[in-house]
Amino acid sequence: MELSPEEYGAYWRASLYVAAGIVIAVLGTRVTSPFLSHPNAGAVGLGLFLFVATVVVSAFVAMLGVARVVRTAVDAEMRG
Numbered sequence: 329m330e331l332s333p334e335e336y337g338a339y340w341r342a343s344l345y346v347a348a349g350i351v352i353a354v355l356g357t358r359v360t361s362p363f364l365s366h367p368n369a370g371a372v373g374l375g376l377f378l379f380v381a382t383v384v385v386s387a388f389v390a391m392l393g394v395a396r397v398v399r400t401a402v403d404a405e406m407r408g
Contacts, residue, residue, distance in 0.1 A: 332404075335400050335403065335404050339397060342394070342396035342397040343393065343397070345389055346390050346393035347393075348393075349388075349391075349392075352385055352386035352389060353387075353390075356381075356382025356383065356385075356386060357382070359378065360376075360378045362375075363375025364379065
């Protein structure tokens, strides 16, 4: 598979999206863990909401990266 400079750049940008999704997930768990271990029910509820929100956001960002990688690979294969 021969890649043009634009396709090579698209691969790197897509890998950054995947890495950003992973970083968001890790930071989200570290930020929400004090809320989840708190004895107050309101804090635990807030922690659950924040945890679910960060998981959804991180999965969305990571899948954007995976979709870009697949689209770039398909475009490169169709071209050559």
